[in-house]
Amino acid sequence: MRLGIFAKTFAGSDPGTVLAASKAAGFACVQYNMACSGMAAMPDALSVQDVAAVSAASRASGVAIAAVSGTYNMIHPDPAVRAKGLVRLEVLLRNAAAMGTGMVTLCTGTRDADDQWRHHPDNGSAEAWADLLDEMGKACALAEPLGIKLGIEPELANVVDTAARARALIDTLQSPALAIVLDPANLFEVATLTDQRDLLTRSVNLLADRIAMAHAKDRDAAGGFATTGKGVVDFPHFLGALKAAGFDGDLVTHGLAAEEAAGVANYLGRVLADL
Template identity: 25%
Template sequence: MRFGMSGCFLPDNMDELTPAMCQRVRELGFSGIFTRFRKNDPHTTPRHKAERVRALLADHGLRMYQATGYWQNLITPDENRRREAVRTLQAALRLAGWMGARGIDTGPGSMNPAGPWFPHPDNWTSSARRQLVKSLKECAPAAEDAGVYLSLESHQLVTLKTPEITREILDEVGSPWVRCDYDSANWITLDTIFDTTAALNHHFDLLGDHIVSCHAKDIWIENRLTLHLQDGCPGKGLMDFKTLFRRMEALNPDYPVIAEGNSTEELPFVSELFHNTARELGISVLD
């Protein structure tokens, strides 16, 4: 099993990634990163800047487990906007390849103008599903050319609201380069919050080899008079990380498990949790 980290002290601009940051990642017990270089336009960022990042990571024995897909709307019924979103995702894949990234992380987008993960009734329509499949099929050759997984993150507020729907869409796309980035918290519901073990096993049983990476995030239910499930720092909620690690290890020991939902200050706690859990399960942590 490989452990990665995301966000926290990692910069939004690839030009600001430093040797000191890479050393800090190593010292915290992680062997790779998930970066969201929001300030680097995938259409205009020159190759040499990406290759500097690639070389810097290699110098410190680190891997780019994931780069961002820039969160464009792949489901819009507006064909001009959809084609532009596809063009952006294709550029993101090319840029990720230059950085030596294993994959990119992207969702389907949302019809909600407030953000790509926010709810909108049009997110769950048959039209949205058709548009998503069309977009992913158009991006699959770019993923193959770059040697980078187009790994889809799902959530119950967007088109990929269940593992069943996600499997159907991935099967319809039918590309080994378009796969699932499994986020441990995003499909947990009121019905499963107190039994995340059963939920995880169901998700893995259903998706199987469609999964190529994992965001390890926690979730808990809050004492409010309306339903509120809050995701956050691993180890702070009800997520069964032992089952999560067992199932990821069974898929492939080389697949990355990436910490999400935590702050920089919480990284030592998360690293200790991950390494102790792996040790307890007899899972080797790979560099």
């Protein structure tokens, strides 16, 4: 597995700066965010120069672009907001390959109108699911001809909140563009070690044929997020389950400060070496 990090962990508004910092901290790839190019994460347009700057920085640093973030609220209660997000997603999809990646990551969304990462009780409704199928279907229709994967992540606050819901989305839409980004810390808040291990194993096995990237975020004992390696997530078990399932893709960490990055790279490197 190749070690990666969210590029926006590091300060900077040009790709050369953030990719050099990623390399110095010990990472071989990044999940890129257009904010690292000094623009909106979901820009209305990208110039040839904007795109070339990312690919050039990748070549110069030796840090690969594992994916580009294309998150918007796919089940926002206002259809106009969803429509604007889809237009911006298409901008990223059409430029992803030229930036050096084959995947754009998504947010399956929430009915919360203000925060795409905040849970809403209506996320479990039939209407929310229908809106997701409609919106994701449109995204797949854009991605498939381009050969770009759409990275969807089970996330407790979103409409796809479990591995089972992710499987249902994949099986319903039957699109080759759909891929899974699996983060162990987004599958539970508080769990015993036994329950956590069982959940992680079942989730990996259920989604194994579609897992294109793994995330490495951690949780503390109270259910809050923690720096990778400092919390309760059993990374040896999680990564062992991924390896047993045949996964050999990118392992991307986030939710940490820049000054913690080198330590996290060392920790994850040791866990991988022990496998």
